[in-house]
Amino acid sequence: IHIPEQLAVDAPLVFVLHGFTDDAMSIRDTTQMNAVADRYGFAVVYPRGTLDRDGRRFWQVGYDFHASETVDDEGFLVALAHHLQQTYQLSATRTYMTGMSNGGDMAYVMACRHSDVFRAVAPVVGTMMRSGSERCTAAPPVPLLAFNGTADGTTLYAGDMDNRDGWGAYLGTDAVIEFWRTQNGCTAMTMQPLPNPNAADPRHVEVYTSAGCRAPVVFY
Secondary structure: OEOOOOOOOOEEEEEEEOOOOOOHHHHHHHHOHHHHHHHHOOEEEOOOOEEOOOOOEEOOOOOHHHOOOOOOHHHHHHHHHHHHHHHHOEEEEEEEEEEEOHHHHHHHHHHHHOOOOOOOEEEEOOOOEHHHHHOOOOOOOOOEEEEOOOOOOOOOOOOEOOOOOOOOOEOOHHHHHHHHHHHOOOOEEEEEEEOOOOOOOOOOEEEEEEEOOOOOEEEO
């Protein structure tokens, strides 16, 4: 955990979750979120997932090969949020979650089932397992900021509903975003391209912002 100096009482708390086979210290160093927390005045915590039967660190989001794993990550993350809020006098209404890959998948799970604790999520190259999305339809509106790439070779942009890769059936990115647009009651969407400062680089970023929502949906 990183607590900036002279942090105000009732400051926000941001969870940053590592990816499959990764670890807390690695995602801390990769994201450099401590510096962001210092700049904007919030606490940041990097939880560690447990080791699966093959010695790989993970979050339990429902991958097929984790069907026999019994760890209660949802309960752990909720309990950790309450503990940190009370211990460091952090805001119970401004606790948020982001995560990379498997950590992003977990952020979607927590948005579906524990939005009373995690009030907004920002999954990075995350997705929703089909089984998880089917249990999420009663979720309340949750602010969403999502990042995915069309050339991602692990979290396939088109999804894998036939489970060809063995992770388990999961939704395509467009379906995930549309799911949350529907959940949040959005009525319209606009797209704004971001300029690439390198004219020789063919890659580009498009930002999709939904309107008329009970909670905002923004997709990069």
